[in-house]
Amino acid sequence: MKKGFLKIGAVIAALGVMTAAFAGCSTTEGNDSSNGGDAAGTTTxxxxxxxxxxxxxxxxxxxxxxxxxxxxxxxxxVDRTVATAEITNSTAVMMTTVAGNKQAIGYISLGALSDDVKALKVDGAAPTVDAVKDGSYKVSRPFNIVTKEGSSNPAAEDFIAFIMSEEGQKVVEEEGCISNGNNGAFTSKNPTGTITVVGSSSVSPVMEKLIEAYNAINGGLTIELQTNDSSTGVSSAIDGTCDIGMASRELKDEEVSKGAKATVIATDGIAVIVNKENSFDDLTSEQIKQIYIGEITTWDELAK
Structure with missing residues (x-):
């Protein structure tokens, strides 16, 4: 009886070694398409x-x-973004999603780019401040602050004057955005009270730094920052539920017709991002379009 158990145990052990050997081959990273790569290391x-x-x-x-x-x-x-796209509700969530998925592609503000993801070249141009400035990287947009035409708020006007000053635009550049010039040195009128800034999660990080820098000059004004999206920022400025809206895009005609007034505080590139383990470094703008409208659905198609 004891010998029978020993023989059975030996067979099970042998089978275990064989199974482990086969399993080791099938899960070697780079050979398994589920890991996003083939034997040559190309993302698939x-x-x-x-x-x-x-x-x-x-x-x-x-x-x-x-x-x-x-x-x-x-x-x-008509927005032709493929219906199966995974929707993220902020820059931070987009970064986390792409960083955690070897097959993912997404896009974020250039100013928010970090080493957690890889930024692709677009049409051969890398997403850098210099490339946006010289026009070689064409995927860029304005960062706007939005107020309502004809409205007057001395406290908000003082903060806006700071944003557009030499000191404010220095903060803009320190945060990786591109300044379009400044109005010279800032002198605060030292207003007090509270104002509210609402809108784009892309503009929000640089706005947070602008608020900190302004409060170092005038600590008597409380500036409350609420982050959501550009459309909410614009509509809140129009209906008066905030003092300053934030929008990381141009205003729409219907928004302007309702009294929205935009002031460009910076220019920002949009970085197209993939997982750090993705083998691709450069896509054309046409390829990116085809991916987002569903005409290209696999990485293999891009490797041809």
Missing amino acids: GKINVCSREDGSGTRGAFIELLGIEEKDESGEK
Whole structure:
């Protein structure tokens, strides 16, 4: 009886070694397409398209710049982003999503770019401040602050004067955005009270730093920052529920007709991002469009 158990145990052990050996071959990273790579190290498999939510200024600018938004037969603009795209509701969530998915592609503000993801070249140009400035990197958009035409708020006006000053635009550049010039040195009128700034999650990081720098000059004014999306920032400025809106896109005609007034505080590139382990470094703008409208669905198609 004891010998029988020993023989059975030996057979099970042998089978275990064989199973482990086969398993080791099938799960070696780079040979398994589910890991996003082939034997040569090229990323393969289904592309996981990530986009921003409706109302996001980054999404609005991205789909316009890449031709993902097109006019239909009636002349209406239609967003052709593939229906299966994973929707992220902020820059931070987009970064986390792409960083955690080897098959993913997404887009974020250039100023928010970090080493957690890889930024692709677009049409051969890397997403850098210099490339946006000289026009070689064409995926860029304005950062706007929005107020209502004809409204007057001395406290908000003082903060806006700081943003557009030499000191404010220095903060803009320190945060990786591109200044379009400044109005010279700032002298505060030292207003007090509270104002509210609402809108784009792309503009929010630089706005946070602008608030800190302003409060170092005038600590008597409380500036409350609420982050959501560009459309909310614009509509809140129009209806008076905030003092300053933030929008990472151009204003729409209907928003302007309702009294929205935009002031460009910076220019920002939009970086197209993939997972750090992705083998691709450069895509054309046409390839990115085809990915986002569903004409290209796998990384294999891009490697041909």
